[in-house]
Amino acid sequence: MTAVSSTGSTLGALQRSRRSHLAWLSVVLSVLACACLLSVSLGTRDVGWADIFAGVTGSTETIAQAVVVVRVPRTVLAVLAGAALGLAGAVMQGVTRNPLADPGILGVNAGAAMAVVIGIAWFGMETLDAFLWTAILGAGLAACFVYAIGSLGRGGATPLKLALAGAATAIASSSFTIAIILPRNDIAGGVRSWQIGGIGGASFDAILPCLPFLVAGLILCLLSARGLNLLALGDDAAAGLGAHVAWARGGAALGAVLLCGATTAICGPIGFVGLVVPHVCRLLVGADHRWLLPFSALTGAILLIGADVIGRIIARPSEMDVGIVTAFIGAPVFIWIVRKRRVRDL
Amino acid sequence: MTTLNVEALEAGYGSRTILTDLDLAVPSGAITAIVGANACGKSTLLRCLARLLRPTAGQVVLDGRSVRHIPTRDLARRLGLLPQSPIAPDGMTVADLVSYGRHPHQGMLSRWTQHDDRAVAAALEATRTADIADREVDQLSGGQRQRVWIAMALAQETDILLLDEPTTFLDIAHQVEILDLLVDLNQSRGTTIVMVLHDLNLAARYADHLVAIRCGRLHTAGSPESVLTERTVKEVFGVSCRVIPDPTSGKPMMLPLGRHRAGAGLSTEDTTS
Numbered sequence: 001m002t003a004v005s006s007t008g009s010t011l012g013a014l015q016r017s018r019r020s021h022l023a024w025l026s027v028v029l030s031v032l033a034c035a036c037l038l039s040v041s042l043g044t045r046d047v048g049w050a051d052i053f054a055g056v057t058g059s060t061e062t063i064a065q066a067v068v069v070v071r072v073p074r075t076v077l078a079v080l081a082g083a084a085l086g087l088a089g090a091v092m093q094g095v096t097r098n099p100l101a102d103p104g105i106l107g108v109n110a111g112a113a114m115a116v117v118i119g120i121a122w123f124g125m126e127t128l129d130a131f132l133w134t135a136i137l138g139a140g141l142a143a144c145f146v147y148a149i150g151s152l153g154r155g156g157a158t159p160l161k162l163a164l165a166g167a168a169t170a171i172a173s174s175s176f177t178i179a180i181i182l183p184r185n186d187i188a189g190g191v192r193s194w195q196i197g198g199i200g201g202a203s204f205d206a207i208l209p210c211l212p213f214l215v216a217g218l219i220l221c222l223l224s225a226r227g228l229n230l231l232a233l234g235d236d237a238a239a240g241l242g243a244h245v246a247w248a249r250g251g252a253a254l255g256a257v258l259l260c261g262a263t264t265a266i267c268g269p270i271g272f273v274g275l276v277v278p279h280v281c282r283l284l285v286g287a288d289h290r291w292l293l294p295f296s297a298l299t300g301a302i303l304l305i306g307a308d309v310i311g312r313i314i315a316r317p318s319e320m321d322v323g324i325v326t327a328f329i330g331a332p333v334f335i336w337i338v339r340k341r342r343v344r345d346l
Numbered sequence: 347m348t349t350l351n352v353e354a355l356e357a358g359y360g361s362r363t364i365l366t367d368l369d370l371a372v373p374s375g376a377i378t379a380i381v382g383a384n385a386c387g388k389s390t391l392l393r394c395l396a397r398l399l400r401p402t403a404g405q406v407v408l409d410g411r412s413v414r415h416i417p418t419r420d421l422a423r424r425l426g427l428l429p430q431s432p433i434a435p436d437g438m439t440v441a442d443l444v445s446y447g448r449h450p451h452q453g454m455l456s457r458w459t460q461h462d463d464r465a466v467a468a469a470l471e472a473t474r475t476a477d478i479a480d481r482e483v484d485q486l487s488g489g490q491r492q493r494v495w496i497a498m499a500l501a502q503e504t505d506i507l508l509l510d511e512p513t514t515f516l517d518i519a520h521q522v523e524i525l526d527l528l529v530d531l532n533q534s535r536g537t538t539i540v541m542v543l544h545d546l547n548l549a550a551r552y553a554d555h556l557v558a559i560r561c562g563r564l565h566t567a568g569s570p571e572s573v574l575t576e577r578t579v580k581e582v583f584g585v586s587c588r589v590i591p592d593p594t595s596g597k598p599m600m601l602p603l604g605r606h607r608a609g610a611g612l613s614t615e616d617t618t619s
């Protein structure tokens with residue numbers, strides 16, 4: 001009977017972990033709801049609950065209600081962009097099997113921003129649709145470029161080589177972006193947001209066109225969860241378990257590129273969300289991507305709202321761009337990850 | 347009974363050819379051990395068998411059908427592989443890892459079934475890893491980790507199991523334990539086992555069929571008695587040896603003769619001081 005009892009305990013262990021995941025899910029959802037409320041009520045001018053209700057239902061009678069009407073799309077954008085970046089980070093870490101992967105560190109966001117700035121400066125691009133397509137193209141090209149450079153030489157695309165290739169690409173793209181903007185006084189004001197990401201000027205008109213891309217990216221990423229689980233075991237083991245390695249990797253990467261490109265098209269390059277969030281989520285729910293991906297999306301939304309609110313409070317009466325705040329939060333985490341894992345493992 | 351055959355196989359990496367003109371019939375329902383010097387192409391052969399590497403010529407035939415034409419998931423239900431140095435990601439538990447062995451049996455939409463549960467539990471029992479099921483894989487000892495990987499391959503419930511050096515990094519007790527486990531599996535389920543082993547004596551004792559590879563070519567294949575001879579060892583490994591019958595199993599046993607300490611009295615180190 002020992003077989004039966006220990007089988008029972010094994011299955012019990014699986015069920016226990018499932019229950020704890022669900023508990024964490026409700027915690028994360030509640031925190032997200034609180035963060036949204038804070039984001040609508042806090043800022044240069046704090047707003048009370050009554051005005052929030054009135055503002056959300058469309059009333060703009062008082063200044064406070066008008067402020068709410070502005071802050072609602074801003075909050076929605078923070079949720080979407082944070083979720084997209086958190087999810088993209090988790091997917092990139094899975095695809096490259098690299099704990100340092102992140103849309104910022106791998107140069108994908110910087111590539112997207114550079115593409116948009118080139119479009120504005122050289123081709124007079126103005127419409128949001130054009131920004132979107134250009135950003136996604138730039139993100140895709142940057143991803144391919146970094147992966148190609150990172151795979152050169154012996155051993156293929158090791159985490160360390162990818163991170164170096166990505167960092168170099170990110171720096172090169174942002175320097176190039178600055179070089180394009182500097183002599184152009186006519187566009188300098190408008191393109192500042194392509195150097196540091198921010199969500200200040202959000203409006204539903206700007207958010208709507210991105211939605212199809214975000215949804216497509218979301219679906220692709222969530223569908224790739226099982227494939228990413230297998231890829232984590234190494235290509236040989238994954239193929240041995242019946243995974244289509246190239247398809248799984250390509251589909252997931254395409255999903256991440258769509259998310260990063262669409263996000264960068266409205267917000268500019270925001271770094272470190274995709275790095276920090278998956279590591280925190282792994283502590284909560286482990287390495288199974290079927291849990292990790294949704295958690296990364298929710299936690300990414302929380303982090304970006306939090307960073308945005310902090311940026312509004314600490315720089316009163318002005319505001320600090322959310323991209324700067326996430327960098328302040330993300331840099332120590334980056335160092336922690338590098339220290340935690342011996343360099344040999346990278 | 348599943349049959350696995352290799353016909354005129356040629357394979358390599360890039361422009362470098364590693365395996366040339368290799369024919370091999372893997373006896374079904376038996377244990378086959380592949381032996382050969384480092385870098386002679388043993389892992390490459392296993393990767394061709396599992397279709398991880400596409401041959402440049404020749405083919406691998408499973409049940410009369412070239413593996414190239416078998417759908418990936420279908421192949422993974424019939425043939426399992428334990429790579430030479432598998433990696434387990436941070437924070438993955440033993441139960442998680444072993445349950446991934448069920449992947450080829452699950453469709454895009456089909457749910458996890460009771461049979462999946464039973465297969466995972468049975469694999470954990472067989473490898474005696476049930477009591478560490480909720481530990482994290484990267485915090486286990488090398489021997490425990492190896493057993494967990496074998497448990498994953500068992501949960502896959504394939505007719506053929508390919509293992510690349512399943513006993514490296516293990517002490518002698520765990521080596522014997524793993525090999526005994528594979529024999530159990532072979533006898534109880536009739537699983538065909540193909541493994542790469544470096545210990546010739548354990549290979550001769552545990553395998554029904556030995557395959558010696560030399561520089562990417564098949565050197566000899568057959569029963570342990572016909573393969574593990576002084577001449578084959580000399581030709582495959584370049585090592586002189588004596589082969590005597592193992593006093594307990596009667597299988598051939600190899601005793602290497604190095605340049606030093608090979609007998610004929612004591613060496614100087616032993617006599618001084």
Ligand SMILES: Nc1ncnc2c1ncn2[C@@H]1O[C@H](COP(=O)(O)OP(=O)(O)OP(=O)(O)O)[C@@H](O)[C@H]1O
Nearest residue numbers: 359360364382383384385386387388389390391430
């Ligand atoms: N991915 C690869 N790319 C290029 N060359 C490779 C690759 N894998 C193996 N090789 C080369 O192919 C040859 C055979 O390698 P293989 O891994 O098959 O040897 P092996 O017999 O398994 O050796 P060992 O006993 O050390 O595991 C070696 O020269 C090796 O350098």
Ligand SMILES: [Mg+2]
Nearest residue numbers: 388389430510
């Ligand atoms: Mg090998």
